[in-house]
Amino acid sequence: MxxxxxxxxxxxxxxxxxxxxxxxxxxxxxxxxxxxxxxxxxxxxxxxxxxxxxxxxxxxxxxxxxxxxxxxxxxxxxxxxxxxxxxxxxxxxxxCLDRTPPMPFHYIREMVESELGKPLAEAFEWVDPQPLASASIAQVHAARLRNGAEVVIKVQRPGVRNVLLTDFNFLYVSARVIESLAPGLSRSALSGVVEELQAGMIEECDFLQEARNLEAFNRFLAETGNTAVAAPRPIASHTTARVLTMERFHGVPLTDLEVLRAYTDDPAGTLVTALNTWFSSLMMCDFFHADLHAGNLMLLEDGRVGFIDFGMVGRIRRETWAGMMELFEAIGNGDVESMARAMAMVGMTRDEVDVQALARDIGALQERLTDVDASALVQADRNDREVNQLLTELVRIGEGHGIRFPREFALLLKQFLYFDRYVQALAPELDMFNDQRVDMFGTLDQLPGGDEPLH
Structure with missing residues (x-):
């Protein structure tokens, strides 16, 4: 024909x-x-x-x-x-909580059927119409595949990507206007933050990328012989850019100490396992999990630690991470020259930084820096005023020398704040900087639960 x-x-x-x-x-x-x-x-x-x-x-x-x-x-x-x-x-x-009213189930059904190209009853044996979670970008429902496997379905809210693009374009134009009206403002601080946030959030809207993140993290666990930690495995046949189907985990949030005691008699050891895995991922995985708040780190029923929700990840150069650790240590020691070198290493700049001049400017803060313990940087809710003021002044001084800290700096700092809350809940005696069980550089011969040395 x-x-x-x-x-x-x-x-x-x-x-x-x-x-x-x-x-x-x-x-x-x-x-x-x-x-x-x-x-x-x-x-x-x-x-x-x-x-x-x-x-x-x-x-x-x-x-x-x-x-x-x-x-x-x-x-x-x-x-x-x-x-x-x-x-x-x-x-x-x-x-500021990322909780939104749940979408009616008919939206979930329509989105899943449209994305998978088949009726819901053909793709799944059962889907719970009541969501497990409802956030600004997606909604999550428990389900069961036709083969009986328990899964969760993460379904993107209709039109959310276009809303994000419109909002960020509007924010970027507004930021540039503000910067032009206030030339004394930090160098491209507002527009730079908007650009970096836009890149991260648009990536969160690509569930195929999140599925690849899950697969990469599971490979990292396998290659390091780490059997004490798990991440959900995506179901490729039931996943698209706007629908992510993955293995369901059963457990409790790592901050729920009373419930945790029913699962383990060593909460501190569980936390150390999570910390060492995360620190190791900085150097040995393609990315690090950038949003490990209380809902995204679990103790599973089988005793493993579960890392979930890989929509927000960060990537960091080895030199940047080493620079951050040097910065923390230098602040604790009041060593302004080491601090200047670390800031130049961590910050993004096209120009060569005059480290000596930067050190002289930081020197004005020496009295305050000498009295600040490095661990205070990750204990912001214990020492908010001093730490926030200190970091703000350091960033301002750095920008005066052409340095702008990258998005990863904020992501890592946020994660340290999360970890400090875990420490307070599970092991208040633990000092992340000095405890021999915690290896911030991922150089332990072996992670807890693993059989093979790290390379």
């Missing part, structure tokens, strides 16, 4: 027409989103002008939460970045 040549000629036109319609729809949605953003900001500002004078950080947090996914993530970034933002904002945005 011969093909009608007129159909061939029509297809490119139809394709262009569909692309044009999609562009119009996306442009219209973008315009509506910007209008919505300006409306929320306007209402919050009007309320403040009319006498509802709560503190500005609190007002800003409420505004961010009203605007949804992008701004909630931005708020969480502020909360975890005492080196970049004023203390009162860091404290207020600790309350």
């Amino acid at each position: 011969t093909k009608d040549p007129t159909l061939k000629a029509e297809r490119p036109d139809l394709s262009r027409e569909r692309e044009g319609l999609a562009l119009v729809r996306n442009t219209a949605r973008g315009a509506l989103r910007i209008a919505e953003t300006l409306g929320v900001v306007g209402r919050q500002g009007a309320g403040w002008l009319l006498g509802d004078r709560d503190a500005l950080p609190r007002r800003l947090r409420h505004t961010f939460e009203s605007l949804g996914a992008t701004y909630i993530k931005l708020g969480q970034f502020i909360a975890s970045s005492p080196s970049l933002f004023p203390e009162e904002y860091v404290q207020e945005f600790q309350k």
Whole structure:
């Protein structure tokens, strides 16, 4: 049977027409989103002008939460970045929670069926209509495959990627305007933060990339002989860019000490296993898990530690990690020259840094630095005011010498803050910097539960 040549000629036109319609729809949605953003900001500002004078950080947090996914993530970034933002904002945005009302189950069904190309009942034996979790980017449901395997399905919220792109484009333009109006502002600080956040969040919307992250982390565990830790295995046949199906874990969050005691008589040892695995991944895996909060680190029923949710990851050069450790140590010792060298190593700059000049500028802080223990950097909720002020001043001094700390700096610092909360809950006597069981450089001969040496 011969093909009608007129159909061939029509297809490119139809394709262009569909692309044009999609562009119009996306442009219209973008315009509506910007209008919505300006409306929320306007209402919050009007309320403040009319006498509802709560503190500005609190007002800003409420505004961010009203605007949804992008701004909630931005708020969480502020909360975890005492080196970049004023203390009162860091404290207020600790309350910025990534919880959103659940989507009705019919949206979940429609998205899964559209992505997998088959009815839900053909793809799964059972799916729980009640979500296990509902966040700004995705919703998670328990399910069972046709072969009986227990899984969870992570389903992306409709249109969230377009919302993120619109929001970040708007934020970037706004940041550049602010920077042009305030030339004394940190060098590209606002627009740089926006660009880095956009890259991270857009990557979170690619569930195929998250599946690859899971596979890579499981390979890292296997290659290092680490049988004490596990990550879910993705189900490739049931995974797309917007639907991720993976092995289901049963266990408890690592911070729930009372429940943990029913699983293990050595909570501190469990924490050390998690810490050493994470530190080892900095050097021996393609990435590190950048969001190990209380919901993403579990003690499983079989005694292993479960690392879950690999949507947010970071990548760090060996030199950057070594520089950060040198920076922590130098702060603890009050050694301004070592601190200057470490800042030059960690920071991003196109120009060669005059380390001696940088050291002289840091020297003005010497009295305060001498009295600050290095462990205070990861104990921000024990010593907030001093640590936040110290890090902010160090970043400001570095920027005066052309240094801008990379996104990984904030991600690593945030993770240290998470780890400190684990330490307080499970092993308050543990000192991450000095305990011989904790190996920050991943150079232990063998990780707990492993049989093969690390190389």
